[in-house]
Amino acid sequence: MAQLSGFFDDADETAVGAHRPYVEPEWQRIPHEVLPTQLPLNGLLAHGRDIALVLTTVTVYPTGLVFSVRAVRHPEAEGFDHDLSGAMHAFSNPTSADRFRLGIEYADGRRATNDFPGGASGPHPPETVLRDLGGGGSADGAGATYWAWPIPADGDLEIVYAWPGRDVPEGRYTLDGATLRAAAAAATPVWPATDAASS
Amino acid sequence: MTDAGEPFFAPLAEAPDDPPGRRYVAPPWMRIPTEFVPTLLPLVRLVGITDDGLAVVLSEVEVYPTGLRFTLRVVPRPGDDIAAAAVTGPDFYAETAGYGAPRLARRLRVGACWDDGRTATNLFLHGPEFDDEAPATVLRVDGGSGGGGFVEANFWLWPLPAAGDLTLVVAWHHRGLEEQGIVLNGDELRAAAHQSTVAEIWPGARHAAPTLPSELF
Numbered sequence: 001m002a003q004l005s006g007f008f009d010d011a012d013e014t015a016v017g018a019h020r021p022y023v024e025p026e027w028q029r030i031p032h033e034v035l036p037t038q039l040p041l042n043g044l045l046a047h048g049r050d051i052a053l054v055l056t057t058v059t060v061y062p063t064g065l066v067f068s069v070r071a072v073r074h075p076e077a078e079g080f081d082h083d084l085s086g087a088m089h090a091f092s093n094p095t096s097a098d099r100f101r102l103g104i105e106y107a108d109g110r111r112a113t114n115d116f117p118g119g120a121s122g123p124h125p126p127e128t129v130l131r132d133l134g135g136g137g138s139a140d141g142a143g144a145t146y147w148a149w150p151i152p153a154d155g156d157l158e159i160v161y162a163w164p165g166r167d168v169p170e171g172r173y174t175l176d177g178a179t180l181r182a183a184a185a186a187a188t189p190v191w192p193a194t195d196a197a198s199s
Numbered sequence: 200m201t202d203a204g205e206p207f208f209a210p211l212a213e214a215p216d217d218p219p220g221r222r223y224v225a226p227p228w229m230r231i232p233t234e235f236v237p238t239l240l241p242l243v244r245l246v247g248i249t250d251d252g253l254a255v256v257l258s259e260v261e262v263y264p265t266g267l268r269f270t271l272r273v274v275p276r277p278g279d280d281i282a283a284a285a286v287t288g289p290d291f292y293a294e295t296a297g298y299g300a301p302r303l304a305r306r307l308r309v310g311a312c313w314d315d316g317r318t319a320t321n322l323f324l325h326g327p328e329f330d331d332e333a334p335a336t337v338l339r340v341d342g343g344s345g346g347g348g349f350v351e352a353n354f355w356l357w358p359l360p361a362a363g364d365l366t367l368v369v370a371w372h373h374r375g376l377e378e379q380g381i382v383l384n385g386d387e388l389r390a391a392a393h394q395s396t397v398a399e400i401w402p403g404a405r406h407a408a409p410t411l412p413s414e415l416f
Contacts, residue, residue, distance in 0.1 A: 024347065032274040032349045035256065038241035042261075044400060052400045054236055057259055059243075072233050075404040078222050136342055139223050140233045190245055190254045191276055 026063050027129045027149045033190055036061045037183035041175075045069070045161060048168035050077045051084070051141070053161060055173060060183035064149035065175075066133070069102065069161070072141040085137030087165065088144045090114055098165030104130050104148050107155020107177070114146070151184045152177050226409045227265055228333045228357045231341065234406070236398035237261035237268070238391035242383070246271070250375030252282035255307070257367070257381060258351065262391035266357035267383075268341060271295070271309065271369065273350045286350050296343035296352030308370040311338060311356055314363025314385070319356065329412035359392050360385050 023029070036059045045053040051071045059066045071084060088100045103113040112130035128149065135144035148157070156177040162170040224230065239261055246255040252275060259270035273295055275282035285291060295307045303322065310320035319338035336357065343352040359365070364385040370378040 029347070030349075032272070033277045035243050035245060036258075038239060038243055038259075040239045040241055042236050042239045042398075044236055044398070047400075054400065056237065056261070057239055059258075070233065072400050074401055075234055075406045080222070134344060140231075190256065190274060191248075 025125065027125050028131060028147075029063075030066060030133075030147055031061050031063055034061060034187045035190055036066075037186045039175075039179065039183060045173060046168050046171050048163055048166040050074045050081075051163075051166050051168075053163070053168060055159070056143075057145075058175070060151070060180055060187065062151070062184050062187050064129070064147055064151060065180065065184075066145060066147055067159070068135075068143055068145045069100075070141055070143040071100070071163075071166075073139075080139055085135070085142035088135060088137075088142050089132055090116075091132070096165075099163075100144075100166075101162045101164075102130065102146065103160040104128065105158045105160060106152050107157075112148070151180055153181075221410075222407060224407045224409045226331075226333070226411060228337045229339065229355075230409070231268055231355055232263050232265055234400050234404070235264055235395045236400060237263050238394045238398075240383075240387065240391055242381075244381070246369050246381065247371075247376045247379045248276075249371055251285065252276035252279045253285065253371075253374060255369060255371065255376065255379075259353075260383070262359070262388055262395055264392050264396040266337075266355060266359055267365075267388065268353060268355050269367070270351050270353045271307070273307070275348060283348060286345065286348070291350060292343065292345065295350050296340050305373050307352070308368075308372070309338065309354060310368040311336070312366050312368065313360050314365075315360075321354070329415075331411045331413050359388055364388075 039058040039060060041058045042056045043054070045055050051073055054070045054072055056068045056070060057066070071088060073081060073084070083098065087096065087098045090099060101114065103111060105111045106128065110128045112128040114130055114132055118131065129147065131147040133145040133147055135142060137143070154177065157175045157180060159173045159175065160170065161173070162168060239259075242257060242260045244257050246257055248254050254274045254276070256272045256274060257269065258272040259268070261268045273286055275286050294305050306322065308320065308322060310318060312318045313336070317336050319336035321338055321340065337355065339355050341353040341355045343350065345351060362385065365383045365388060367381040367383065368378055369381070370376055
């Protein structure tokens with residue numbers, strides 16, 4: 001048997017192999033290397049049966065935006081709603097009639113929906129992306145966070161929502177395009193230019 | 200199948216038994232009152248950068264009538280594979296959003312101080328004590344998430360200051376980030392809380408009384 005004692009003594013514990021971290025393409029990726037601009041647009045979208053939909057934390061990056069939708073249970077609803085959190089996402093129940101439906105529409109007619117929760121589908125690069133980033137829940141309700149790409153070059157961006165299984169009819173919320181573009185331009189780098197390692 | 204040939208698991212019922220009809224409502228000092236639309240304070244800012252290339256960012260501040268929820272996000276330096284590797288895995292989550300003794304010395308330290316001298320920190324082992332009486336302050340972890348090159352932790356801070364400002368304090372000593380203070384303007388906090396108070400989602404609804412810890416344990 002070969003003498004293996006001391007085999008690792010000279011190993012560089014900080015060495016990084018050739019397997020570098022995967023970096024998602026621009027249309028899928030939140031650019032965390034910039035400080036985004038937040039828009040104080042938190043507000044009630046709609047009331048349904050025992051739930052209300054609330055828009056929160058609209059956060060604008062140079063390439064796209066992140067926003068959250070919360071389903072808040074009526075205070076008098078009892079017990080625990082076992083189905084609520086799962087019904088917000090299409091990951092596990094894509095064809096359920098109870099599922100929350102969400103979409104985005106650009107002024108030029110491009111659309112994306114949460115029917116494809118992983119984000120881009122079809123051609124690459126896609127025309128638009130609406131990606132379900134996950135969420136959470138409690139006895140009081142559930143929430144989901146989304147990535148929408150790109151920032152509209154012209155016109156507004158509409159968020160379209162419906163939840164037939166919870167008696168929320170189709171509705172729209174308009175994000176002002178000029179406000180989005182100004183917010184995207186105002187995002188600043190987290191890292192000083194001289195401090196970032198070579199990419 | 201067991202040796203006797205009987206299935207180990209009983210057949211599933213049509214639906215699991217619901218817990219008792221009463222809905223659990225945490226005491227006001229522990230509970231985020233989601234029946235109000237929170238007011239977003241657009242305070243995104245860089246808190247500091249560690250010696251090993253991790254940026255700590257205050258990424259969300261939401262104000263409710265009773266307290267505030269904020270998020271700290273940790274982002275590795277772009278192109279730095281060592282920093283990128285640091286933010287993966289459960290050990291790192293324990294450092295940023297976890298409880299428990301093993302990581303206490305390595306913890307991303309988070310605290311707050313009120314102008315009247317009250318303080319709160321996340322340097323506890325098991326989270327805030329459950330007691331029927333309201334403590335002076337509460338700072339508790341409200342979950343977190345990560346993946347794709349970041350980790351973030353959410354915190355619930357209670358109460359809002361009746362007067363004066365509120366200062367968040369962040370340090371990560373073992374990674375070389377010394378104490379950083381972020382002053383949240385008290386007048387802005389109180390105005391945001393008022394805005395949330397009038398943004399009640401179900402006005403007129405009857406609210407269940409909180410379940411006190413002594414009823415649970």
